[in-house]
Amino acid sequence: MAAANVQPTRRVVLGGSAAAAIGGVFAGFGAGRATAAENGGAAPKATTAAHNPRFQPFHGKYQAGILTEPQAHAEFLGFNVHFEELARSEGIERIRSILKMLSTDAQRLMSGRGVLADTEPEMSHAASDLTVTVGVGQGLLDVLGYKSAFLGKLPAFAGEKLDARYGQSDLIIQCCAQDPTVLHHAVRALRKNLRGITEPAFAQSGFLHAAHPVLQGPGFRNLFGQLDGINNPTGEARELAVFGDAQEPSWIAGGTTLVLRRIEMNLDKWDEVDRAGRDFALGRRQSDGSPLSGTKPTDPVDLQAVDGLGLPAIAAHAHVARAKPETADEVLWRRGYNYHETQSSGLLFASYQRDPRSSFVPVQRRLAQVDALNEWITHAGSALYAILPGVAEGKYLGEELFSQNKQ
């Protein structure tokens, strides 16, 4: 879609912040200081939650852990459900009982109690902003009869080298907390409870900065050293990008979708790149995240700006140039985490959006085609999930899916 066709008619709320939000989507590459503008210049409150850990509510319109400011630690758990030996009706009941159990588990853990039959409930007592967020893959939706997939699977993208270990699973549980020990206990308890009825597909741990303030503004340092998430949408713009509205809803009211991509970073090769080369590849300065078309992190990514020689300040193939949303629909809320393992380091890219087909997919297609950063990154994992709506008291996660009327 050419820039000339851009018609962000949707969302009045985006009118003000769309320009800022559209400034850059991916790794960080943006200026979420939109917050400051929206708040009339008040300091961004992005890290407030990190200063005062507490208990996050389980019940609500949306699941916790989505719009929530990212906690310091995360673990993404993938599971596959054993459907093979089950008749279809049994499979449906199995899903229902799993979702009921996860609802109970999530509520108990998030409120600081252990799960039922917990052998170490004391580990859950500390307030740490724990959130447990649950979604399902298309495979599980198929069993429930939702075959006319809103969701489906992510398409293949050029250049990716996918490792099946980090691929699509039936179930995703995103666990986040400020405290890694509380987080570990939650992960352990959830996995224990799912033993025997599911097969663990993956467990991917991520981290940001410690729960004390490191950055003044939004975002975090990714392992390339870049400020990631500067331009993430905030406030109402974030909510709209994630959950849509009456005119452009997500797959279900109160629900959204999660794209989980494992992006390996070749840190050794990145070491060879000097500061100017790094800034050129990203289109922003490593020092403070400011775009090469400006001087402050809050300055917009301006692809028309030229430098002293009359050359584009931001190269056409710089990451921010390619990632910049071309429409309001392309705005997504990135909630990724750094990861580091023995053999691999990188970014657990996690984005929430009402419809990946109009947001993540076109953006990623552009990036897969041309992005200066591609020289140092490899997409090794890819999965897409339907994130279940929030839960009212007395209900359980995904209860809406068991009605007779399939969409």
Add this chain to the structure above:
Amino acid sequence: MKYFKLTAALAAATTLLLTGCAQEPSAVAPQSSTDQMQGTQAEDLRTNETWAKAAEHGMSAAFGELRNEGASTLELESVTDKTHGTVIEIHDTQGQGAEARMAQHEGALLIKPAEEVVLTPGGTHFMYMDLKTELVASQTSTLQLNFSDGSSAEVQFPIRNFSGANESYHGSPEEHADHEGH
């Protein structure tokens, strides 16, 4: 943890209130109600934190807190699995660790007024003697608690994986090691 006085009027609300979250509530549903003003033993029972240990076959156990909200002692005479017909016994565990041995509780299990009996691994518990059907984690086992006055209560026991509580398995072929599958 809250216990709720259960009356007919409150029965519907109990599902919501007992756990505050309604998933797998430890709801108590009296089976026979005589004079409501007097209150049957079943109606004086409150349960909390109930769960049963997942098992494919052989033996298993159920745990939880049983509280007497009434004015007279509850006499729990027997427990039945009406859904699947597995024989349930009330057992006590004596001793600890490798020395732990289990024995059937003598007489009725007594719960004094305003007191509670906690069924726990290593303590008193309900024993499934020879499972007629698998206890699948995440599902719920419904047991009927029968009292000396002829009243009974249905109690939900959410089924969970639990590697402990093996005291009772001495001399039994199944001590299946659970694997988390890391």
